[in-house]
Amino acid sequence: MQSVTVHLHKAFTGLIIGLINLAEASKRDSRIRWCILAGVSLASLLLIGYHTGSFDQSIHLPFLKAWADPTLYPTDPFIRLRYEQYSFFWFLFLPFARCGLLEPAMFVCHLCAVLLTFWATWRLAYILFNDSLTALIGVIVLAFPHLDLLGFPFIEFSLLNRTFALPFVLLAIDLYLRQKQLSAFALLGLLYNLHVLSVNYALIVLVGVELAEARVSFPKLVSQSARLAAQAFIFILTALPVLLWRFNSHLPIDLTLRTDWVQTALNGMLRHLLFPFSTEPYALATNLSGLCAVFLFFVAQWSAPSPRYKRALLGMVIACLVTLGFQALMARWLPVTFLMQLQLARVSGLLFLLCILSIVHNTAQALRDGRLKGSLALLTIGALILSTLSFMLLPVWALLRRKIHISFTTAWSGILVYLIIVILGAGWTGWWNPRIQIYPPASPWLDVQIWARLNTPKDALFITPPEKWDLYLPDWRTYSERATLAGYNDLLEVALIPSYLDTWLNRISFLIPGKLEWPTNNFLINRQYLAKAFTQLSDADLTSGACAYQVNFLVAHINQPHSFPVVYENSEFRVYELSCPVK
Numbered sequence: 001m002q003s004v005t006v007h008l009h010k011a012f013t014g015l016i017i018g019l020i021n022l023a024e025a026s027k028r029d030s031r032i033r034w035c036i037l038a039g040v041s042l043a044s045l046l047l048i049g050y051h052t053g054s055f056d057q058s059i060h061l062p063f064l065k066a067w068a069d070p071t072l073y074p075t076d077p078f079i080r081l082r083y084e085q086y087s088f089f090w091f092l093f094l095p096f097a098r099c100g101l102l103e104p105a106m107f108v109c110h111l112c113a114v115l116l117t118f119w120a121t122w123r124l125a126y127i128l129f130n131d132s133l134t135a136l137i138g139v140i141v142l143a144f145p146h147l148d149l150l151g152f153p154f155i156e157f158s159l160l161n162r163t164f165a166l167p168f169v170l171l172a173i174d175l176y177l178r179q180k181q182l183s184a185f186a187l188l189g190l191l192y193n194l195h196v197l198s199v200n201y202a203l204i205v206l207v208g209v210e211l212a213e214a215r216v217s218f219p220k221l222v223s224q225s226a227r228l229a230a231q232a233f234i235f236i237l238t239a240l241p242v243l244l245w246r247f248n249s250h251l252p253i254d255l256t257l258r259t260d261w262v263q264t265a266l267n268g269m270l271r272h273l274l275f276p277f278s279t280e281p282y283a284l285a286t287n288l289s290g291l292c293a294v295f296l297f298f299v300a301q302w303s304a305p306s307p308r309y310k311r312a313l314l315g316m317v318i319a320c321l322v323t324l325g326f327q328a329l330m331a332r333w334l335p336v337t338f339l340m341q342l343q344l345a346r347v348s349g350l351l352f353l354l355c356i357l358s359i360v361h362n363t364a365q366a367l368r369d370g371r372l373k374g375s376l377a378l379l380t381i382g383a384l385i386l387s388t389l390s391f392m393l394l395p396v397w398a399l400l401r402r403k404i405h406i407s408f409t410t411a412w413s414g415i416l417v418y419l420i421i422v423i424l425g426a427g428w429t430g431w432w433n434p435r436i437q438i439y440p441p442a443s444p445w446l447d448v449q450i451w452a453r454l455n456t457p458k459d460a461l462f463i464t465p466p467e468k469w470d471l472y473l474p475d476w477r478t479y480s481e482r483a484t485l486a487g488y489n490d491l492l493e494v495a496l497i498p499s500y501l502d503t504w505l506n507r508i509s510f511l512i513p514g515k516l517e518w519p520t521n522n523f524l525i526n527r528q529y530l531a532k533a534f535t536q537l538s539d540a541d542l543t544s545g546a547c548a549y550q551v552n553f554l555v556a557h558i559n560q561p562h563s564f565p566v567v568y569e570n571s572e573f574r575v576y577e578l579s580c581p582v583k
Helices: 004-028 029-049 056-067 078-084 090-100 103-131 132-142 161-177 181-192 194-210 216-240 238-248 259-272 281-300 307-333 336-341 345-368 373-386 390-402 409-427 444-457 477-482 489-494 498-511 523-535 540-548
Strands: 461-463 553-557 565-571 574-577
Touching: 004 029, 004 132, 004 345, 004 489, 029 103, 029 132, 029 390, 056 078, 056 090, 056 477, 056 489, 078 498, 090 103, 090 161, 090 523, 090 565, 103 161, 103 307, 103 345, 132 345, 132 565, 161 181, 161 194, 161 307, 161 345, 161 409, 181 194, 181 216, 181 238, 181 345, 194 307, 194 345, 194 409, 216 238, 259 307, 259 336, 259 390, 259 477, 259 489, 259 523, 281 390, 307 336, 307 345, 345 373, 345 390, 373 409, 390 409, 444 553, 444 565, 461 540, 489 498, 489 523, 489 540, 498 523, 498 540
Parallel strands: 461 553
Antiparallel strands: 553 574, 565 574
């Protein structure tokens, strides 16, 4: 046993030396760096997976299909919300949607986005800390699943506007720090046409840089004013297409207090996203994780980054924290609709990245200087990689602070415990599914959607189980290409477009006996509430909905029988034909 420990010790010491040498080589040869980035991207894909048609894509893909074929979903007012989703990103996929190559095109784009994200992360880490070892360890750590304060992973499992925008946001921050401000704002303006919210978060971070490095004097004030005017001009110029789209929509900016919207839509699904630091049990873990990352960031500041960017880094982090505090106060006491629509709390993604890179830099410096070695180095790096939630780093930080010596056996045991915790936690929550699925997996739910697409007219309207949607389960509209009366995932878009709330409430009321009342602020429990309510609908309730909205078909679980004519059946679902009785 002792000889095994000695060999492991030597192997790990060799690994650390190899990492340091590899980091130096990557600085000299860009081909080595790109090979590292490609390997990290592949590892991330295998660890996190890829899924099509579920989660947020349940909104984007039906919108895209309606742009590609305007005759789809004619009876679904939800699809008309695509005119208020100010982004040209999905328009890039229209040719692929029309020729049947949408899924492969999205997968290739996702691979490119992941690779570019790690490339931009490497650049940002290097400019902030002037250390290739920090950049190398940083991208290795971030290849593993890590969650920010709101529960979003750094690398997500599907292609979305925000995942495509992320590397360019990081690149814009990098350019700004390299004194290429006009290029940074030109890039952000172009990016504004693809994902407005991501650019808003980048602007918050850059404001933090400006305030941290501001020097007050009249000559500097004049030059800074001219520079800011030039940056604003280039930004508006490159963002003009989406700004004109927004202007021509003739929709006013909503500055009202929509408490009904907050209570129904946001508490029904997205409370943990728009109410930062919420005390709900399901959000406490990610809240604690985010706060621990911030705490460890300030601890890491004792081992300073390159002097040029110490103030800038601190300014960026403080700007993110102030924004989170503002969102929390606004959500509690003054939920102005327009400001709530901005979802400012999601700046936590950039905050998380800056904190993790700072912690990694502290570790890299200690490894290089020989202050961190042996079993403690093994445990520290293992904890960094496996710390899906940042509070898992606290025990290691306590050991390092007290300079407690531990054996290699104890270190390996600690890593094993971390791994077991991560696997059990991922299994219990159901959020980890590392399969690569370019096309949706076969299932009875997918079969009934395909049947509807092939056997019903394009203007057919269905009543479907409203809860049938989650991280890895596609919504009804996605592959049936047919309208549904209402679904739980509609709230994803209602959170951005509150004007649709009343329409959604009127339609969902036919799927819930009695009044809609969320039992909790937990979206998992609320989804179960909708599922249970749907099973309690009588034939008379369904007929009432069919008459009110000219519904043609009902999709119900096979253990939820009804007296309507059956037109399709599989192992889990039946499709019934509905009609309104002639009076």
